[in-house]
Amino acid sequence: MYQLTQSLMAALLPEICPLCKQLKQQHAESICHACWHELHLSRQVEGFTVNLASETTVWLSYDSEVVKACMHVIKFNHLEQLAFTLGRCFAHNVNKPAVDALVPVPLSWRRQYFRGFNQAEAIARGASSVWDLPVKHLIHRPKHGKAQAKLAMTHRLQSSLDRYQCPEAVDGQRLLVMDDTATSGSTLNACAHTLWTSGASWVSVAALAHGA
Numbered sequence: 001m002y003q004l005t006q007s008l009m010a011a012l013l014p015e016i017c018p019l020c021k022q023l024k025q026q027h028a029e030s031i032c033h034a035c036w037h038e039l040h041l042s043r044q045v046e047g048f049t050v051n052l053a054s055e056t057t058v059w060l061s062y063d064s065e066v067v068k069a070c071m072h073v074i075k076f077n078h079l080e081q082l083a084f085t086l087g088r089c090f091a092h093n094v095n096k097p098a099v100d101a102l103v104p105v106p107l108s109w110r111r112q113y114f115r116g117f118n119q120a121e122a123i124a125r126g127a128s129s130v131w132d133l134p135v136k137h138l139i140h141r142p143k144h145g146k147a148q149a150k151l152a153m154t155h156r157l158q159s160s161l162d163r164y165q166c167p168e169a170v171d172g173q174r175l176l177v178m179d180d181t182a183t184s185g186s187t188l189n190a191c192a193h194t195l196w197t198s199g200a201s202w203v204s205v206a207a208l209a210h211g212a
């Protein structure tokens with residue numbers, strides 16, 4: 001009954017674009033055509049590199065208001081479908097990487113519990129559907145890391161690199177780590193470090209957007 005009511009509501013109520021709040025065509029993509037168009041005007045971000053990555057690819061920049069709005073609604077309005085669609089879009093806009101698998105950056109268990117999904121994983125699935133590459137959950141985030149404040153300064157840098165774990169050997173594999181946003185690049189760097197120390201032969205990183 002609940003599902004029937006939901007379907008009826010969806011059929012009767014106009015659909016609103018979550019980014020610009022304008023009406024959008026029913027059953028169109030997750031956002032309206034105008035917002036899609038604006039996203040497509042964004043150019044690939046140049047000159048941003050992550051130290052431990054063989055290659056760094058970033059598509060969108062937070063300089064664009066529509067990109068800011070997009071990344072915000074994915075996280076806070078729980079729009080998993082939009083994250084998946086953006087992953088597909090990303091894959092259409094950049095060259096297919098020469099890797100064996102896509103590896104999403106994990107979310108802390110607490111955030112994943114409250115958000116209900118990991119946006120990096122949804123983006124990786126979207127890209128995977130275009131590139132025909134598998135998604136592998138190779139990076140885990142231990143529940144209880146050492147509190148940064150209690151560590152001596154000399155150990156903090158190492159601790160920041162060691163914040164993730166790879167529970168299986170990835171000997172000789174070529175891997176692409178994917179995230180929604182890169183700010184300083186430290187998260188992607190720590191993920192790359194984990195895969196290198198677990199035996200990967202190539203680790204590149206990609207983020208949908210750069211900035212914050």
Ligand SMILES: [Zn+2]
Nearest residue numbers: 017020032035
């Ligand atoms: Zn819109």
